[in-house]
Amino acid sequence: MITKYIPEKGLQELKKNCQIIMPEKGKPFSDKYILEIAADIDALIAVRFNVSSEFINRAKNLKIISVYGVGIDNMDIEKVSKNNILVSNLPEVVTEPTAELAFGLMLALSRRIVEADYFVKNENDKNWHPFLLISNELYDKKLGIIGFGRIGQAVARRALAFGMKVYFYDKAYSNNDKFNMDVNYSSFFDILENTDYITLHVPHVRSTHHLISKNEFKKMKNSTFLINNSRGPVVDQQELINALKNKEIAGAALDVFENEPEVPKELTEFKNVVLTPHLGTTTIETKTKMAFEASKKIIQFINGKMPENIVNK
Numbered sequence: 001m002i003t004k005y006i007p008e009k010g011l012q013e014l015k016k017n018c019q020i021i022m023p024e025k026g027k028p029f030s031d032k033y034i035l036e037i038a039a040d041i042d043a044l045i046a047v048r049f050n051v052s053s054e055f056i057n058r059a060k061n062l063k064i065i066s067v068y069g070v071g072i073d074n075m076d077i078e079k080v081s082k083n084n085i086l087v088s089n090l091p092e093v094v095t096e097p098t099a100e101l102a103f104g105l106m107l108a109l110s111r112r113i114v115e116a117d118y119f120v121k122n123e124n125d126k127n128w129h130p131f132l133l134i135s136n137e138l139y140d141k142k143l144g145i146i147g148f149g150r151i152g153q154a155v156a157r158r159a160l161a162f163g164m165k166v167y168f169y170d171k172a173y174s175n176n177d178k179f180n181m182d183v184n185y186s187s188f189f190d191i192l193e194n195t196d197y198i199t200l201h202v203p204h205v206r207s208t209h210h211l212i213s214k215n216e217f218k219k220m221k222n223s224t225f226l227i228n229n230s231r232g233p234v235v236d237q238q239e240l241i242n243a244l245k246n247k248e249i250a251g252a253a254l255d256v257f258e259n260e261p262e263v264p265k266e267l268t269e270f271k272n273v274v275l276t277p278h279l280g281t282t283t284i285e286t287k288t289k290m291a292f293e294a295s296k297k298i299i300q301f302i303n304g305k306m307p308e309n310i311v312n313k
């Protein structure tokens, strides 16, 4: 079963190997229906799907979950593993589009592109003056990257091309680690206190839940912009709203939220906040590649091979 409609172009090989249950475009399966047929499923492509305990209890024939993305925070991996279900993800294909969107969000925020678009389309008085929609440059500014894995490093490459100074913090690295680009290892607190833009690229796990909360906002400069396209709960959303209200930071750009797809109304009312609805990988190129790659793991499994990118070997 494929829990949501994904590009069929990427499913051609899979179709030759098994019977596919996938909703039609624009007609999603209900959660109730997915639970009803759980017992009949041998393999699952989990597309933004909450793999609940109830689902796992019912899915007695399920052998592999191929996650249509890199994040595996939508399941209890221990429970899934105890049921002898393999889980694979897509670490490579999502990297560049997600970094691209993070960078786009940072640019939109700093140069006020969304406000400027609104201005041109809606304001009657379009008289220009030197301070009209005055904004901030990325050039020569300090970017702090928290989580320097695949996506964090892809953001760094873009930032260096824009003339930014890049600082990163990642619990897996120290000062001694060398990278093939001009980046500086920093402590978490140095990044909070000294950078102009902070972008988050950690997974959502216990240690990153509300990584950015009240104390962290207090440490940031009031000219700092925050970008998050990792996972919503990495930022304490209510404390972000408070920090924006108290002008403790200059603005935020978010692709992810604490209770997706819900977004608190307050967050939508700030001019210095840019919001997108979890679109990191939503390009036609990547969504098609993701369909192909997610299918590949299942085909490998059917052919008796250990699929690539298993996260619970």
Ligand SMILES: NC(=O)C1=CN([C@@H]2O[C@H](COP(=O)(O)OP(=O)(O)OC[C@H]3O[C@@H](n4cnc5c(N)ncnc54)[C@H](O)[C@@H]3O)[C@@H](O)[C@H]2O)C=CC1
Pocket (backbone or CB within 6 Å): 069, 070, 071, 072, 091, 094, 095, 098, 146, 147, 148, 149, 150, 151, 152, 169, 170, 171, 172, 201, 202, 203, 204, 207, 208, 229, 230, 231, 255, 256, 278, 279, 280, 281
């Ligand atoms: N908005 C979107 O559409 C998308 C969001 N994502 C999110 O981005 C996340 C990152 O993806 P990748 O870069 O591929 O993962 P990755 O595993 O390559 O990098 C994550 C890095 O975070 C570091 N890290 C983990 N816990 C930490 C902590 N407590 N403090 C500091 N560093 C910590 C790890 O050491 C690792 O280097 C995914 O887990 C997913 O949640 C991924 C793709 C699309």
Ligand SMILES: O=C(O)C(=O)COP(=O)(O)O
Pocket (backbone or CB within 6 Å): 047, 048, 068, 069, 070, 071, 072, 094, 278, 280, 281, 282
């Ligand atoms: O790869 C991830 O973790 C993502 O968030 C992107 O996946 P999706 O947009 O849910 O298909």
